[in-house]
Amino acid sequence: MEELFAKPEIRKPENIVYKKTDLMVDRPLSYCPGCGHGTVHRMLMEVLEEMDIQGNTIGVSPVGCSVLAYDFLNIDMLGAAHGRAPALATAIKRLWPYRFVFTYQGDGDLAAIGTAETIHACNRGENITIIFINNGIYGMTGGQMAPTTLPGMRTSTSPYGRDVQTMGHPLKITELIAHLPGVEYVTRQSVHTPVNARRTKKAIRKAFEIQKEKKGVGFIEVVSNCNSGWKMTPVQANKWMEENMFPFYPLGDIKVDGKLVEKKETVS
Amino acid sequence: MAKIIGDILINTERCKGCEVCVAACPFTVIAMSKEVNSKGYHFAMKVNAECTGCTNCAIVCPDGVITVYRAKVTTE
Amino acid sequence: MGELRLMKGNEAVAEAAIRAGCDGYFGYPITPQSEVMEYLMAEKPFERTGMVVLQAESEVASINMLYGAAGTGKKVMTSSSSPGISLMQEGISYMAGSELPAVIVNVVRGGPGLGTIQPSQADYFQAVKGGGHGDYKLIVLAPASVQEMCDHVKLGFDLAFKYRNPVMILSDGAVGQMMEKVELFDQIARRTDAEVISQCPWAATGKPKDREHIIITSLDLDPAGQERVNLKLQAKYKKIQENEILFEEIQCEDAEYLYVAFGLSARICQKATDLARAKGIRVGLFRPITLFPFPAPQIASVGNRVKGILVVEMNAGQMIEDVKLSVGCNVKIEHYGRFGGIIPSPEEVVRALEQKIIGG
Numbered sequence: 001m002e003e004l005f006a007k008p009e010i011r012k013p014e015n016i017v018y019k020k021t022d023l024m025v026d027r028p029l030s031y032c033p034g035c036g037h038g039t040v041h042r043m044l045m046e047v048l049e050e051m052d053i054q055g056n057t058i059g060v061s062p063v064g065c066s067v068l069a070y071d072f073l074n075i076d077m078l079g080a081a082h083g084r085a086p087a088l089a090t091a092i093k094r095l096w097p098y099r100f101v102f103t104y105q106g107d108g109d110l111a112a113i114g115t116a117e118t119i120h121a122c123n124r125g126e127n128i129t130i131i132f133i134n135n136g137i138y139g140m141t142g143g144q145m146a147p148t149t150l151p152g153m154r155t156s157t158s159p160y161g162r163d164v165q166t167m168g169h170p171l172k173i174t175e176l177i178a179h180l181p182g183v184e185y186v187t188r189q190s191v192h193t194p195v196n197a198r199r200t201k202k203a204i205r206k207a208f209e210i211q212k213e214k215k216g217v218g219f220i221e222v223v224s225n226c227n228s229g230w231k232m233t234p235v236q237a238n239k240w241m242e243e244n245m246f247p248f249y250p251l252g253d254i255k256v257d258g259k260l261v262e263k264k265e266t267v268s
Numbered sequence: 269m270a271k272i273i274g275d276i277l278i279n280t281e282r283c284k285g286c287e288v289c290v291a292a293c294p295f296t297v298i299a300m301s302k303e304v305n306s307k308g309y310h311f312a313m314k315v316n317a318e319c320t321g322c323t324n325c326a327i328v329c330p331d332g333v334i335t336v337y338r339a340k341v342t343t344e
Numbered sequence: 345m346g347e348l349r350l351m352k353g354n355e356a357v358a359e360a361a362i363r364a365g366c367d368g369y370f371g372y373p374i375t376p377q378s379e380v381m382e383y384l385m386a387e388k389p390f391e392r393t394g395m396v397v398l399q400a401e402s403e404v405a406s407i408n409m410l411y412g413a414a415g416t417g418k419k420v421m422t423s424s425s426s427p428g429i430s431l432m433q434e435g436i437s438y439m440a441g442s443e444l445p446a447v448i449v450n451v452v453r454g455g456p457g458l459g460t461i462q463p464s465q466a467d468y469f470q471a472v473k474g475g476g477h478g479d480y481k482l483i484v485l486a487p488a489s490v491q492e493m494c495d496h497v498k499l500g501f502d503l504a505f506k507y508r509n510p511v512m513i514l515s516d517g518a519v520g521q522m523m524e525k526v527e528l529f530d531q532i533a534r535r536t537d538a539e540v541i542s543q544c545p546w547a548a549t550g551k552p553k554d555r556e557h558i559i560i561t562s563l564d565l566d567p568a569g570q571e572r573v574n575l576k577l578q579a580k581y582k583k584i585q586e587n588e589i590l591f592e593e594i595q596c597e598d599a600e601y602l603y604v605a606f607g608l609s610a611r612i613c614q615k616a617t618d619l620a621r622a623k624g625i626r627v628g629l630f631r632p633i634t635l636f637p638f639p640a641p642q643i644a645s646v647g648n649r650v651k652g653i654l655v656v657e658m659n660a661g662q663m664i665e666d667v668k669l670s671v672g673c674n675v676k677i678e679h680y681g682r683f684g685g686i687i688p689s690p691e692e693v694v695r696a697l698e699q700k701i702i703g704g
Contacts, residue, residue, distance in 0.1 A: 005297075005314040007275040010339040017274075018323040020332030025557075029331055033309065034286030038330030055552050058416065070559040076548035078415040079561035080408065081438050087405040088412025094396045095368050095418045096537070099550055117408070120401035194292050194324035227286075234286040 021045045023054055025074045032139075034234020036224030037066050039191040040133060043201040044104070045073060047208055057100040058092050060085040062114075064106035065139040083114025086121035089128045100211055102129040107148040108138045111173040115147075118173070125182025125216035129207040132174065132219065135226040136245060143229035147171040150248055155229070170248065174221040178255040184216040186255035190223045192238040196251070215258070223249050270340050274321020278312050279333040285309035289325035289334065298325060346527045353493040353520040354379035356528075357423060357449055357513070360497035362389045365532040366447075367418040368396040370409035372428060375461040376517035377451035380423040393534050403428040407435030407448075414444035415560035417540040417547030419501055423449035425517070426467050427458060429475075436510055437476030441562025441573070443546075443580075445504035447497060448482075449513045451520035454685035462685025463517030465607060468662035471514045472635045479574055481581045483511040483588065484635040486606040490524035492633075498529060507584055508546070514635060516658070518608045518687060581636075589642065590633035595621070596646050599628030601701055604643060604667050605656040606632050608687065613656050615690035620697060627697060635663070640670035647671035652701035655679050656693055658686070676701060 023045035031037045048054050054075055061069040063082035070077035080088045085103035093101040110118050110132050121128065137155055138144040144157040148170050152161040162170075178186040185207055189200040200222055207218025223245050225237040232240060253261050276297070283305065290298050295318040300310040312325075312334075321338025351359065358380045361369060366389075371381045381399060389395035400406040406422045413420040424432065429450045439446060450471060454464040471484045483503050485496040493515060500511040541549045551557045564570040592610075595617055596602065603613040610631040620627045630646055632639050647653055647667070653675060655664040661679040668677055680696035682688045688696075 003314075005317040005319075006277075007273060007317070007319075007337070010273060010275055010337045010341070011277065012337070012339075015337040015339040016335060017321055017338045018326040018334070018336040020335075024332060028282055031330065033284035033330075034288050035330055038332065039328060042332050055550050058548055058550055060412065067563065070557075070561065074551070074557050076551045076558045077560070078412060078548055079559065079563055081411070081434055084404070084408035084411075084435070087400070087408035088415070090398070090405075091368060091370060091396075091409035091413035091420070092416055094398060095413050095420075096416060096549070116401055117405050120405065192288070192328070194327045197327045234288055235291055238288065238291075 021049050023049050023074050025072050027071065029072055030068050031065065032228045034225065034227050034237065035065070036135070036191045036222065037133060039197055040131065040200065040222050040224070041069065041072055043191065043197060044131065044204055046201060047204045048075065050205070051208060053100050057102070058096065060088045060092070060101070060103045062103070062105040062109040064109050066104055066106060066133065067140070069104050083109050083112070084117050085109070086114065086117040086126070086128070086130065090121050090124070090126050093126055093128050100129070100208055102131060104131045105133070106139070107132070107134045107136065107146045111147040111171050115173070119177065119180070122177050122217045122219065123180045123182050127211050127214050127216060129204070129211055129218045130220070131204065132221045133224050134221055134249065135224045135229070137226045137229040139226045139229045143226070147173070150244060172249070174219065174254060177219055178260060182216045183219060183255060184210050184258050185218040187253045188221040188223060188249060188251050190241070190251060192225065192241065223251065270342050272320060273339060273341055274319040275337045276314065276319055276325060277335040277337070280311040280313070281305050282331055282333040283309060283311035284331055285311055286330065288328050288330065292324040292328045294322065294324065295320065346529050349526050349528060350523055351490060351526050352379055352523050353490045353515060354451065355383045356490050356494040356526050357497055358383035358387070359528060360494040361421050362387065362393055362395060363529055363531050364498045364501050365393070365419060365534040366395055366421050366501070367534060368398070368413050368420045369422065370398050370400050370406040370420065371422050372400050372403045372406050372424065374425045374428045376453055376520050377423050377425045377449070380449065393531070395534065403431040404435070407432035410446050411435050411439050411444065414439060414446045415442065415548050417544030417549055419535070421447040421449065421497070423451065425451045425453045426455050426464070429467065429470070433476035436482070437478055437480060438562050439510045440480035440482065441478060442560050443508040444510065444560070445508050446510050447500040447504060447513065448510055449515060452514065452516040454683065460685040461517065463608060463658065463687060464683065464685055465516055465609060465658040466662070466683065467514065468635065468657070468659060471512050472638070480577060481636050483507065483509055483584060485511065485513050486633060486635050487513060487515050487519055488607050488610045488631065489519065490522065490526050493519060494526050494528060503588060507580055509580065509584070514607065516608050585637040588634060589637045589639045591639040591642050592631040592633060593646060594629040594631065596628035596630060599626055599646070600651050601625065601627040601697060602647060602650045602653045603627060603629045603656055603697070604653055604663070605629065606635060606663060609656045609658055612688055612690050612693055616693035616697070619690055620694045623694070625697065625702065638666050638670070640666070643667060643670040644672070647675055650675065652676040652678070654697050654701050656688065657681050658688070659683060
């Protein structure tokens with residue numbers, strides 16, 4: 001099909017201001033349309049490219065939707081057992097202290113089955129970066145309730161909504177982790193708009209810089225969508241996320257330079 | 269007089285039709301095609317020449333299918 | 345002659361790990377093997393050789409630390425005892441599936457459940473038949489002395505790296521706790537990172553520009569691909585079976601009867617063999633040292649010459665299944681076992697031979 005409104009006169013390599021980084025493997029992502037994983041993957045790889053550390057980085061992928069992250073990120077990687085990525089990363093970093101080591105984990109992986117590994121790796125102050133994608137649901141297995149599922153939120157295992165009396169409360173693990181002494185930097189971001197995606201990239205960069213300075217854990221939560229699990233279009237899901245996820249999981253820095261960020265009183 | 273113009277190149281075969289780029293464009297340059305690609309997705313396409321090369325669409329595209337060009341051109 | 349020391353089995357494991365050039369130990373305390381990490385922490389191998397020692401938050405974390413480190417080509421070890429090894433099974437399965445080398449020491453205690461802290465051999469099936477999910481094998485070594493606790497660590501690392509496969513040292517609470525004279529082997533230098541990178545081209549060590557990125561995983565969503573993985577593993581296990589069998593025959597040349605026993609039970613049977621011979625019973629002892637690969641043809645060649653075989657184990661009858669599969673049906677094979685942390689005496693093992701095989 002013919003391309004309309006093309007401006008061939010400026011389509012020259014020297015005029016490229018944005019293209020997918022070569023650190024992403026050139027293959028279609030396995031994620032659903034509009035899923036935030038792809039954007040976070042790309043922000044992460046852009047950081048590695050800018051820091052020129054592709055060859056000096058070892059990544060650990062989780063079990064969940066991003067189990068195949070290693071197929072898309074063009075770096076050496078290990079696929080962890082469900083929830084255990086921080087244990088793998090701990091040992092890798094201890095034995096390769098000058099390598100950059102990160103885990104990439106979803107909310108089921110990090111905040112349910114892997115809670116112990118997450119908390120203890122953070123509490124030991126391992127010099128690793130943890131990237132935590134929170135979409136409030138188990139995406140890969142078909143939309144079951146996650147530790148982060150909002151009160152009242154419908155999932156396939158909470159079909160009438162999450163009843164906190166019987167199903168427990170959503171776990172704000174990021175706030176919990178921020179209180180641990182081994183943790184240097186904690187932030188919560190999103191990638192659903194250009195400005196948010198740019199902030200996420202900046203946060204990832206900061207976490208990798210912290211690793212270089214051996215200051216402890218850099219922890220980045222990215223509140224993301226799950227169009228399939230939430231049963232919405234991608235654009236609807238992003239709107240629902242702003243209206244429902246962000247009030248419960250507010251964006252912004254939680255801990256910077258090893259100090260908790262003072263919460264500004266918000267008027268609702 | 270010099271003017272900044274931009275252009276985007278969309279890898280329509282890799283586009284999954286999520287429409288996140290449509291919402292991100294400040295100049296309503298992008299809309300979804302009526303046709304579908306080989307995977308059956310309505311793909312993103314340009315509907316006017318207003319692109320300034322701001323890169324917003326490319327940054328939020330989860331599948332990284334958009335390449336952005338920007339250049340300063342001199343006009344009479 | 346190497347340095348001689350009087351040591352506990354668990355301490356010998358720890359010292360052997362340092363001397364074998366181990367890069368990292370990750371563990372969690374559990375009786376009766378806690379001396380392994382205690383020895384390491386006191387010995388400070390991080391100062392001696394640069395070896396990392398880390399007390400993890402659980403056995404689940406330990407084995408996954410091992411998985412991560414082994415995936416980068418490092419020489420790593422963990423140790424635990426039965427309930428802890430059960431917790432590790434998922435990680436061990438992942439390591440077998442990803443073909444990663446490591447040494448896992450199980451100082452077995454009585455079970456099931458929390459069981460007891462006394463010695464047992466009830467984890468034979470778990471060690472030899474897989475333990476976790478999926479079709480996989482560990483190379484399983486069964487030390488019967490403190491000397492072998494030491495030597496099997498070095499042998500274990502050699503086999504683990506030769507075949508890219510986890511190795512389990514299946515010991516027990518008695519061999520772990522008892523003190524004996526050990527001749528220690530000389531220090532083997534830890535490999536430099538450059539050596540790890542060049543010797544382990546399969547490992548995820550950081551991707552240079554001129555090679556494809558390396559992925560350590562046991563996942564293949566394509567069933568045909570996963571079948572290929574399994575076929576490759578099975579071919580490897582066959583090669584191990586053909587090449588790595590270790591065993592010991594004691595007084596088997598003229599034997600009319602045979603004890604088959606591994607680890608601590610073999611030590612007891614060795615004494616029982618002497619006692620029985622003093623009574624005029626010509627009995628020999630066959631001791632498998634590798635439990636996988638199991639010395640099936642070697643047991644068959646001795647076993648088919650004798651009138652009867654008594655398999656002595658500190659369990660309800662596990663290795664006896666492999667002995668029966670090895671030896672023809674015309675030879676009488678019985679089991680004698682004590683469980684739950686009870687160690688049989690040589691005298692009762694002689695009596696069992698008399699009652700179950702000779703008189704039976």
